[in-house]
Amino acid sequence: MKRRKFLYGIGSASALLAGSKLSGQNIIPEDLNDCGCYPNTPLFAEQTGPRVRPTPWQAGDFDYVLSKVRITDLKTIPVSVTPTSDRPYVFVKLETNVGVVGWGEATLEGKAGSAQAAVHDLKDSIVGSDPLQVTHHWQSMWVHAFFRPGPILGSAIAGIDHALWDLRGKLLGLPVYKLLGGPTDPEGVRGYYHARAGNREQLIELRESAEKLGVTAFKTGLASPTYEWIDTHAKIDQAIKQLQMTREILGPDIDIACDFHARTSPAVASIIIKEIEPLNLLFVEELCPPENAKAMAKIAKRSTTPIATGERLIAHFGFRELIEQGIVDIIQPDCAHTGGITGVWAAGALAAASGVSVAPHNCTGPIGGLAAIHTDAAMPNFVVQEVCSGVEPGINEKVWEEWLGFPAQRMVNGKYPLFPDKPGLGFDVDENALKKYPFAGTVPMGRVFAEDGSVCAW
């Protein structure tokens, strides 16, 4: 009970907050003795003075270097575009004492409820703070988590981080990409659509659309929805022929990437990438699950095709081993999962030092994608930005336009435009339009099985 009181900033700890310009900032609890490592245990307290020490905000250390803007509330707004969507968007809204609001997105596929709850777990460390101090808040959310963030907390931090950057831009009067030191190309950010073309007719149509729209790259996938640990000649052959046909019909002047989506084991992935080497693909993605760098390395050294991975890795820390060992050519952090703009930028900077490129993943809602586009525009090692959509806008994108008032994440001449005159992330959200798509609950991601009933990845 005591702990509960503390978490909400009342109880014995409130004395420290009284009269402070900031409320809700984390403090070291006086009455918590569950852990001998806590900073209030005698070992530490005797050496460092008072048993309960104020944070630097409470002590006033930061007073002279902060703005007058304070975050007054954090809200989450989950929405389901369709009742069966496995990725209801978890939007984050930060309100301030000056009336400016910031928006972010903490969507996590199949884990809407967990992501939303994780955002609220961070509320206490954000409400009451100065939104301009984003790096410090990011560090605090990351380090003070103690358990280093995985995808759920990474997405929650991302949602808050986007909203902080949005606020920063609006308060400083500049688009986020300019705060980050961009743009590389004032005309916009190169992108690719998903090919979504399985047969010749569809591919011919895709080629024609590409010429019409000026799209220069597509991503496709493997021909079968699942693969086993070792697989049959028929399925492997089908995957190779499908990719050959894709190159044949799209031609050499359109870049093609192929997402293995970690459906394959190193054994199966290796055979496929060996045979598609002559197609000179832009990259092959997630050849096996991401947590085992050595397994990824085994596949990577068997082909010259650039290797991409990273949509499930969190912040720069998550990419360190793959980059260090020279396994990966292109990293794909997801701006809605990997700790937001701060996380993608840091992963990109880490990659840049080793000559590794960045092609961010993006398969959530419109805000995560727009946050990624701003970050892309400020990374010299950026290659191409994903949007989880085809050449024709889908139902999602029509809904996004209803919310944001413009076709978020539609390319113009093969690039996502930047809006130099719009501060922050560059949009306003119509909250009434969001209400038309009420949260329909967490829907788990699809489950797929092999012919013998065993579990497969997709």
Next chain:
Amino acid sequence: MKKSNTLISPELNVGDNVFAYSETEISEIVKQRRSRLKTASTGTSQAKAVGDYDIKDVKGWTLREPVSKRAYTVIKIQTGSGLIGFGECAPLSPAEFEEAKRIIIGTPVTSFEVMAPKLMHVPTARAALNIAMLDVSGKIANAPIFQYLGGPTRAKARAFAPLTGNNDQELISSMHRLKALGFLAFGVPVPDTLWRNQGQAFVLATRKRLDALRAAGGEGIDFVLNGDNSLTPGDAQMICEAIENFHVFFFDEPCIPVSIGAIKKLSDENVTPIGLGKKITEERQILDLIRDDAVDIIRPSIGLNGISQIKRMAVVAETYYIAVGPENNGGPIGTAACLHLAASIPNFFILNIPYSEAEEDRRMRSEIVMEPVETIKEGYVALLTNPGLGINVNEKNLDKYMEVSL
């Protein structure tokens, strides 16, 4: 362009050559694609560079302090709208200055990150331009640089100053003077080396010097031992071991950087923290140092790297839990830039202030920058809170102390 559907071969087998284009056709296609991309890049996109924020002019002064003879280049950029920003770097040659100027004119001032690769061949100029571009960007946003970049990550920055003197007694006097100014950490030179390889007397003299300083300085003070790249790996090795339990902050540039292997041996066999990297000019140059466990605190120079590049190095260091201590051996603008850097990154530990004991040098520094940027209190320097770098540079005094006009 050739119609796509004429390219389809009806039968396709694994291993077939799928490129139906001949060599000449490919080049034609590539040509067309390039022209299409070119159209796209000059097309009807809504984005247009804001001319007011583009860099219109660059000017430079190379200055030299009268007593210390320390030299540095100050550059000034001006935007189309007349906004002014200052940067500083190690002394620039006129040729490097002209080349950097040629590249940077017409660039939006906010593109301080993405311009870095284009200035790779003029790294020193890049450092000063980065600082100046951030200075203007901050002024546009009406925010100090650390706030523009997402800080402050701390409320003040720890600093140390080098001790001056030819023997232990002079160093102790120097420490007392600096301590009275507010410094609590000091850079200590290793004793003069008489021979290429020293013996036990040298190792003991080094330890004795540190012990004497700590005894004279009292509690709450710390030291950086500066090897100044002058020792052999063998000497550095013995000193590392002899001072393990003295707990210096770090041993800076312990030996001649003959190879990473030699430096790595120091940290393999001793726990004295090692500082390295004052001469590096690219992010990749810290990779081997870090990955081979050769370094505990990276020391990239502000005057060779600027703020953004050290910020990117800090990301690399952070993933290995390694600290950043920017080397600051130029003028007061460099110190200002270091302070903004310190408050923009999470893993900053300390910066050095090239405090000069000579009155003439100090007067010059205070005449260049009107604010007291190098004022220290209880071991820390306060952040600068005005927009951009937060300083007012006096151009007349730049002219007064100028050695070379750029």
